[in-house]
Amino acid sequence: MTLDLTAPVEELAKALIDIPSVSGEEQEIAAQVESALREHAHLEVTRLGNSIVARTTLGRAERVVVAGHLDTVPIKGNVPGRWDDDGATLWGRGAVDMKAGVAVQLSLAAALTEPTRDVTWVFYDQEEVEETRNGLGRISRERPDLLEADFAVLGEPTGGVIEGGCNGTIRVDVVLPGKAAHSARSWKGVNAIHAAAPVLAALADYEAATVEVDGLSYREGLNAVGVRGGIAGNVVPDECAVTVNYRFAPDKTADEAIAHVSDVVARGGVGEHRIVVTDRAEGCRPGLDASLAQSFTAAVAATGVEPPRAKLGWTDVARFGALGIPAVNYGPGDPELAHADEERCPVSQIRDTRAGLEAWLTS
């Protein structure tokens, strides 16, 4: 069996659903995608593990990346896929996240022999598992040249709306010291939990900003997401740790975000030497103010969906942001249904998304 990239896009989506590809088991789907792409002479195909990169090399002034992942979360009796509503809805694992999006990309990769800007089509593995296994991350580390571009589109489900860039996220522990003592003689100790009061007060008083970046509004959030302290019920605690998560707009780097959290914590009288950074992920600018992107938003607007909005959760677009490439999320399917047993996608949305991308890449 081989994939027919020239079939109607929704049939290609069902064919992809019918090839099981739970994270780590993408060998079969990767082989079929590679083989199907190699039949098209206008594409330069590179395989890296179970990820495939297919590029046009037309010498255009601009290059865009269009990327999607091949894997799914585990199957729950929803493979093979099926049609419903007289063929208006496609059901099955990956119908939303994100084989419908991959079908759009494969269909256009085959059809657009002469796009108006060079296109790098990326199909990668292991997106649904721990970050270190992510296929796009592997390409960006081992072959960053393959991802060079002026703009990127990630085909994750957005209901067919452009969701630009993404907020970054950092996580720090604010570690407050004390001195242990028996609680019957508490004045011999220093209470580390009491010392957390001004830090929590600074967080409670903080008013998160909404930051406009490249024309989109990114709402931030600064929250204690964990607190722990205490040794025993009769001991003055010698340590209390507050875990703080800052979701920051892509106008700033993770380093700048850490400095900002330090400033907020300092309002609680706690110095930055008490801050331990445990997690950091850069955000990504949407780049929608560039002319390249404006033609994209115009093409998508013509499909009748609402205007672009900011992406607030962190997504793989940030991998492009880290390479200095503005990026947006754009794909068929309701994101609320991603990973659900009843995952399903309207066929019209698959077709509209294909139409939006096609109009952009041919205008």
Added chain:
Amino acid sequence: MTLDLTAPVEELAKALIDIPSVSGEEQEIAAQVESALREHAHLEVTRLGNSIVARTTLGRAERVVVAGHLDTVPIKGNVPGRWDDDGATLWGRGAVDMKAGVAVQLSLAAALTEPTRDVTWVFYDQEEVEETRNGLGRISRERPDLLEADFAVLGEPTGGVIEGGCNGTIRVDVVLPGKAAHSARSWKGVNAIHAAAPVLAALADYEAATVEVDGLSYREGLNAVGVRGGIAGNVVPDECAVTVNYRFAPDKTADEAIAHVSDVVARGGVGEHRIVVTDRAEGCRPGLDASLAQSFTAAVAATGVEPPRAKLGWTDVARFGALGIPAVNYGPGDPELAHADEERCPVSQIRDTRAGLEAWLTS
């Protein structure tokens, strides 16, 4: 082998050390103590499990309880006991906690055939383990009549100084509610950890009192001894619990202490319905302002030790407090050495403690 209660008190202490009696294994020592006491016709002896009560019944105007526990923590190569410093120091498990004290009590129980106030000598089991097994607790539940008295002395090690009564202790959880949300959209949630800020601030600002009770100064303490909150690193937490320990002077009941903690927590804007009481133990008044006790303090002062002080940690004296009997701690041995492998007690302190009690009970 039988115990010779008429031997020098330090030799009796060594004989007691030489009978292993780890908590739960007091059968042998209880049998020997019972048998030795029954040889003295002026004592009315009652056995309850491995606890023994021996009472004079002289019809005196006042009755005092003198109590000590027979068990020890596990042995660490320190049984049998041994002499050191030319016989000036007795080493071994229980030398401090509290076979030296038990020896003082047994020696006087046998010697004082006509004390000036009636005496109830209590030797109980399982003090070093969980509260529900405590032999004194069992007597107070099953035979409270055996403990009726005007004053009580508990022979726990105090270095030969009178330590009066004890602070009570309560523990409550202050449970703060929130509403969970993804931290990328934190405005959809309510942060329970942030809600803890004013509670911790109220605790940090609190100035603990020192309360004079029956002539002794009880220093209190109010502390967060634990805090926990948080679901995951990307979730606004829906609950945060602060565990608060209040060590309160014996001028108030546990109920009054709970009401006081509620008042303090209310300063942080949190209502009492958020408070869950997890532990409560009444304190005990020292009763040193009564004439009965003043003769006791005078007799002990004659042994050359410092004046009475308040006991701050909770001890079994509180079981007398709960029966309405003021009580003090008074026994040989440095409490810092209790449970230590190098447990040891100066012979002079054993003799002085015996002299102090004897002077009081014969004056």
